[in-house]
Amino acid sequence: MTQKKLTALTGSAQTQPKTSLNHIGDQDFANIVPVIATQISGRDNNVVSAKALHSALDIGRDFSTWFADRVEEYGFVRGVDYFTDDDMTAAWLMNDQYSPVSGKNKGRGRPQKDYFPNIATAKELAMVERNEQGRAVRRYFIRCEEELSRSAPEIAAQLRQQLRARITAANLYKPMCAALDAARAEQGKETQGHHYSTESNMIAKMALGGLTAKQWAQIHGVKGEPRDSMNADQLEHLAYLESTNITLIEMGMDYHKRKAELLRLSQRWLAKRVGGAK
Template identity: 55%
Template sequence: MKKSELSFEVSPRPEHVAGAFKPEINDEPQSVFSDLIPVISGQIGGRDSNIVSAKALHKTLGVGRDFTNWIKGRITQYGFTLGDDYTLVESLSTPKRASAKSRQQLEHDYLITTNMAKELAMVERTEQGRAVRKYFIQCEEALSRTAPAIAANYRQHLKARLKAASNFKPMCEALDISRAEHGKATLPRHYSNESNMITRIALGGLTANQWALANGHPKEKARDYMTTEQLEHLSYLESTNITLIDMGMDYYGRKTELSRLSQRWLSKRLGVAHG
């Protein structure tokens, strides 16, 4: 098999996927789906995800359109993103009736997250689509029961991501008020300077864009790929910076103080980790 551009190697044929996650489902029609559309653990864009074969989903949904046009149309229509919602894989297969000159042909499949799969099933607006969507929900519920630590880690990461996102606007508003009190206008570069100052402290001297580029992630979604600890660190620095701005501390004073507090925060986290 040829690896995809995002280096995720999985057979697109669901019956050949080893270690597929099969929830315990009492409803007989639902239990059939675990064989037709196995859910496996893997990575898309460097992040752990529960993944299914789009080709297997297409077949189970009984969609009238051919697979390639269907999946490309849905991706465009609903704005799914390569490396975030799905990845493309290729494999060589031998048709049942192959000529001597053409014994193998290239097959394409899309490996998609279960969230994308649920949405694709829902928009078909059929009984089969609703049943398949229910199956994916049951898979997620079963994961929460059988692997609570994994589910808890996902929830913690989401909480950290949302908290980090919620601090940026209040920080900009605090900067606006502080500069206005000194008769200064706030320009876009002032916001970006503030954000870059904080991310450089948290990410070892790199801005969010530089960090994303160095790690092979799309720069516009840098925070989506950060670890829970990195997001919590950023959130702490942003909320602290709001307080320092309100206290009237200037840019360089805030930078010095945030650098000091960052080291203190990291030391405390290491102490907890090794305590």
């Protein structure tokens, strides 16, 4: 795992001990809630310290209780919306000894457990506080996102492509299941849960190198919904196969014939994609 400070957004690496968080709107948020560029499970992420955010928002509640309540209330997912000490090294907080929240030496004892929301989650956490600090911090995170988009336009474009592909794949799964339901009903057969999973696994194996989505997630250390961590090519491949499978189901092909045809079309799709990349 590699971790580095996102210096374009975070400014200097020193906190200012005299900073009053009661007047956070006038302060340099880059010193108080630094945004860190890091890799977790092989994926680039920009995260912040929830402890630093809690302090900046001037919340009058215990940190652990506040964060746990927000996770439950808004349905934040570990490994997607935020990470824990188990997911990444907490030493990114400036260095192994220094805390940007308090400015105090942390060399003694085990540091308090922290959480690491991504920028989108941090922005939402700031927004729901409904106070001046929250509005100011939210504006800061919006500027961070804008700066990230300007400084790395190719990454921003990749993320937009991944989002479009994710939405397309999501929109096709239910129609595929509905087509399977209808086809089996015409044959007087009831559709069970394992029939859906069989279709899903068949398609996933073609797009993920012979692995089901669950197997792929386990190998890559992915938590939560596997498709949320797939890249645009994988998602577009899945969407193509799901769309094609709907057509084949509606044509009345049985499972084995559909599998053979989908495999042929999958290989053709991959060959075109590789050829187009040259």
